[in-house]
Amino acid sequence: MKKEEKAKIDQSTEEKIKAAAYKLFTQKGYAATKTRDIAEEAGINLALLNYYFRSKEKLFELIMADNMKQFMFSVVSITNDDNTTYQEKIALIAETYIDMLIAQPDMPIFVLSEIRNDPSGLIKKMNFDDIILRSLFIRQLKSAVEGNEITPVDPLHIIMNILGMAVFPFIGSPVLKKIGGMSDESFNAMMRERKKLIPLWLHEMLRKKG
Amino acid sequence: MKKEEKAKIDQSTEEKIKAAAYKLFTQKGYAATKTRDIAEEAGINLALLNYYFRSKEKLFELIMADNMKQFMFSVVSITNDDNTTYQEKIALIAETYIDMLIAQPDMPIFVLSEIRNDPSGLIKKMNFDDIILRSLFIRQLKSAVEGNEITPVDPLHIIMNILGMAVFPFIGSPVLKKIGGMSDESFNAMMRERKKLIPLWLHEMLRKKG
DNA sequence: GTCTATATACGGATAGAC
DNA sequence: GTCTATCCGTATATAGAC
Numbered sequence: 001m002k003k004e005e006k007a008k009i010d011q012s013t014e015e016k017i018k019a020a021a022y023k024l025f026t027q028k029g030y031a032a033t034k035t036r037d038i039a040e041e042a043g044i045n046l047a048l049l050n051y052y053f054r055s056k057e058k059l060f061e062l063i064m065a066d067n068m069k070q071f072m073f074s075v076v077s078i079t080n081d082d083n084t085t086y087q088e089k090i091a092l093i094a095e096t097y098i099d100m101l102i103a104q105p106d107m108p109i110f111v112l113s114e115i116r117n118d119p120s121g122l123i124k125k126m127n128f129d130d131i132i133l134r135s136l137f138i139r140q141l142k143s144a145v146e147g148n149e150i151t152p153v154d155p156l157h158i159i160m161n162i163l164g165m166a167v168f169p170f171i172g173s174p175v176l177k178k179i180g181g182m183s184d185e186s187f188n189a190m191m192r193e194r195k196k197l198i199p200l201w202l203h204e205m206l207r208k209k210g
Numbered sequence: 211m212k213k214e215e216k217a218k219i220d221q222s223t224e225e226k227i228k229a230a231a232y233k234l235f236t237q238k239g240y241a242a243t244k245t246r247d248i249a250e251e252a253g254i255n256l257a258l259l260n261y262y263f264r265s266k267e268k269l270f271e272l273i274m275a276d277n278m279k280q281f282m283f284s285v286v287s288i289t290n291d292d293n294t295t296y297q298e299k300i301a302l303i304a305e306t307y308i309d310m311l312i313a314q315p316d317m318p319i320f321v322l323s324e325i326r327n328d329p330s331g332l333i334k335k336m337n338f339d340d341i342i343l344r345s346l347f348i349r350q351l352k353s354a355v356e357g358n359e360i361t362p363v364d365p366l367h368i369i370m371n372i373l374g375m376a377v378f379p380f381i382g383s384p385v386l387k388k389i390g391g392m393s394d395e396s397f398n399a400m401m402r403e404r405k406k407l408i409p410l411w412l413h414e415m416l417r418k419k420g
Numbered sequence: 421g422t423c424t425a426t427a428t429a430c431g432g433a434t435a436g437a438c
Numbered sequence: 439g440t441c442t443a444t445c446c447g448t449a450t451a452t453a454g455a456c
Contacts, residue, residue: 013439028327031241035432045441050433052439072385106326113323115384116316117238128389156390156400157407163382164374171381172373174325175282179338180366190366197367204414223421245450255423260451262421 014052016042018062025063026110064114068122071111074100079137086140090162091199097166098195102188105170112171132159150206161205165198224262226252228272235273236320274324278332281321284310289347296350300372301409307376308405312398319381342369360416371415375408 011019020042024033035056039046053059078084078092101107115123132138133155141158144150169176169191177187221229230252234243245266249256263269288294288302311318325333342348343365351368354360379386379401387397 029239029241029323031239032327034430036430046432047434047442048440054433056432109319109323109326112381112385113239113319116319117242118384123384123388126388128385129391132389133391153407154400154403156386157404159389160379160382160386160404161375161411164376164378165371166374168374168378168381169370171322171378172370174328174333175322175338176366176370178333178336179342179369181339181343190364193364194367194370197363201371201415204417205411207414244448246448256450257424257452258422264451266450 013042013044013048016044017049017052017059021059022063022066025060026067026104026106029110030060030114064111064122067107067111068126070100070104071107072126072128073131076131076135079132079135082136086137086144087199087203089137089140090202091195093162094166094198095195097163098191101167101170102191105173108167109171144206149208151208153206158202158206162198162202165201166194169194223252223254223258226254227259227262227269231269232273232276235270236277236314236316239320240270240324274321274332277317277321278336280310280314281317282336282338283341286341286345289342289345292346296347296354297409297413299347299350300412301405303372304376304408305405307373308401311377311380312401315380315383318377322381354416359418361418363416368412368416372408372412375411376404379404 017038020038021033024038024041035049036046038059039049042049049056049059053062074096075093078089078096081089084092118124138155141150141155145152173187176182177184180187180190182190227248230248231243234248234251245259246256248269249259252259259266259269263272284306285303288299288306291299294302328334348365351360351365355362383397386392387394390397390400392400
C-alpha cells in the first residue's frame with residue numbers, strides 16, 4: 001500500500017473530505033468542481049459530504065478561508081518584524097511565497113479567480129489596507145525614501161513588483177513551461193533561483209540614480 | 211437610446227451572441243457561465259445559441275481561441291521587429307499589454323485559469339517555444355549578454371519579470387485596489403504610470419554591475 | 421432565422437435503512 | 439456514522455411550429 005493511501009485511511013472522514021475538497025476546488029475552481037468528484041476523491045459516500053458540511057457552498061467557504069489565510073497572511077509576520085531591514089523583508093517575502101507556491105502552485109490562481117466574481121464579498125470584508133500599508137515594511141520603505149537612500153517610488157508599485165515577480169510565474173506556469181520547454185522539476189529549479197534573484201533585482205530598482 | 215444598445219441592434223445575431231459569450235466567459239469562466247445567461251445578455255432566444263454554435267463548448271472554444279490569440283500573439287509583431295532595440299521592445303511590450311489590459315482586465319485570469327485544467331490541450335498544440343525563444347527579442351538579449359553589455363541572466367527570467375510586472379497587477383487587482391484604497395480610475399492611472407516605469411526597472415535589473 | 425415547448429442529463433441535497 | 443435510493447431543481451440541447 002502506498003504511503004499516500006495509508007495516510008488517507010488514517011484521517012478521519014471529515015478530514016478526508018476536506019483534503020479532497022481542498023485539492024479539487026483549488027485545482028478546478030468552485031463551479032467546475034462537482035460534489036460527486038469530491039466524494040470519489042475522498043473515497044467516501046456523497047451523502048457524507050452533506051452530513052458533515054451541510055452544503056457544497058459551506059464546504060467551499062471553509063476551503064476558501066483556509067487558502068486566503070495562507071495566501072495573504074503568511075507574510076504579515078514578516079512585514080512587521082522589528083528585527084529585519086526592508087531589504088531583508090523583501091528577501092523573506094520572496095522566499096516564503098516561492099516555497100509556499102512550489103508546494104501549492106494552484107493556490108494563487110484559485111484565490112484570485114474566485115475573488116473576481118466576488119461571491120460573498122470576501123475581500124471587501126478584510127482590511128488589507130491596514131495590514132499592508134501600515135506595516136513596518138512600508139514604513140521602512142517610506143523612511144528610506146525620505147532619508148534619500150533609495151529612489152522615490154509609490155510603495156504599491158514595489159508590492160506589485162514583488163508579487164508579480166514571485167507569484168505570476170506560478171499563475172502562468174503552463175504557458176511558461178511550454179515556452180521554456182521545461183519539466184515541472186526544471187521549472188521549480190528556476191523558481192528557486194528566483195528566491196535569490198528577486199531581492200537583487202529589487203535592490204537595483206530601488207537604487208538611487210546618478 | 212444609448213449608443214451601446216444601438217450598437218447591439220446593429221450587430222447580427224451571431225455577433226451579438228459572440229459578444230455576450232465573450233463578456234460572460236471572460237468574466238466568470240466556462241463552468242460558471244450558463245447558456246441562458248449568454249442568451250439573455252445577447253438579448254436573444256436560447257435556442258439560437260445552439261442554432262449558430264451547436265453547443266456551449268464549441269462557442270467557448272471560439273472565444274477562448276480569440277482570447278489566447280490576443281493575449282499571446284499581440285506581442286509577436288513587437289518581438290520580431292527589425293527596427294527596434296531590445297530596450298525599445300521591452301517598452302513596447304509593457305505599453306501594449308497594459309493598454310490591452312486596461313481595456314480588458316479580465317482577460318488574463320480567464321485565459322490562465324481555463325488553461326490550467328487543460329480542457330482540450332490548447333497550450334500543448336501551440337508552439338510558443340519557437341515563437342518566443344527564437345524571436346529577435348531573445349536573440350538581441352543574448353547577444354547583449356555575450357557582448358558584455360548587460361548582466362548575464364536567463365531570458366526566461368526576463369520574460370517572467372516583464373509579464374509579472376505588467377500582467378500580475380490586473381490579475382490581483384481586487385486585492386491590490388483594496389490594499390491601496392484605489393478606485394478603478396486611480397488603479398488604471400497607476401497602471402499607466404507602470405508603462406513608463408517597467409522599462410526603467412528592467413534597465414536597472416539588466417545593468418552591468420561592478 | 422427565430423420562437424415555444426420539451427426532452428434529457430446532471431448535480432446538489434435528503435430520506436430512510438442499517 | 440455510513441450507506442442506497444431517490445427527489446428535484448437546473449442546464450444543455452433539440453423538435454417542431456411559425
